[in-house]
Amino acid sequence: MLLTNIIHQILDFFASLGYLGVALGLMIEVIPSEIVLAYAGYLVAGGHINFVGAVVAGVIGGTIAQLFLYWLGYFGGRPIIEKYGKYILINKHHLDLAEKWFSKYGVGVVFTARFIPIVRHAISIPAGLAKMPIGKFSLYTVIAIIPWSILFVLIGEKLGKNWETAKEVLTPYTPMIAVIAAALLVVYFLIKKLVSKK
Secondary structure (H helix, E strand, C coil): HHHHHHHHHHHHHHCCHHHHHHHHHHHHHHCCCCHHHHHHHHHHCCCCCHHHHHHHHHHHHHHHHHHHHHHHHHHHHHHHHHHHHHHHHCCCHHHHHHHHHHHHHHHHHHHHHHHCCHHHHHHHHHHHHHHCHHHHHHHHHHHHHHHHHHHHHHHHHHHHHHHHHHHHHHHHHHHHHHHHHHHCCCCCHHHHHHHHHC
């Protein structure tokens, strides 16, 4: 109950900042992005902000958050992540899994992993460790965050006052989303393999 109250107070503060609040909520990652975006959808339903603005703010904030993790990996290296990762909710298991995926599937996983639990946030770190070009990383990240933002803002808008159940509403569809993301990863991998052969 105390944690719920704290989250509500933080969200109320973000709401008072409008679009900037939505972006900040995603940038600092103190609350999961799904909750921040669903709350943004609730604000859209109440007429406080508009849908397009909420999505744009979500994409900007989400991208900056991932760029921070990328730079952390790029300049700090694995020892820094292992030491301080717990403060950004990333543990050694998350990092190991993300590195394994990045090593196996290459840069394309930066897009597909955004839709898969556990590795969704951590994948930016091995991208930084591998010195992936910042332009390519940013492009793949933005392309993935756009549908993610649209989805949760839309759900939050439709649910209105019941926005807090957004994650539960989407849960039954999570396996399907993961399968689609995995399929996209396989397609990318096959294309990459064909190109390398040529």
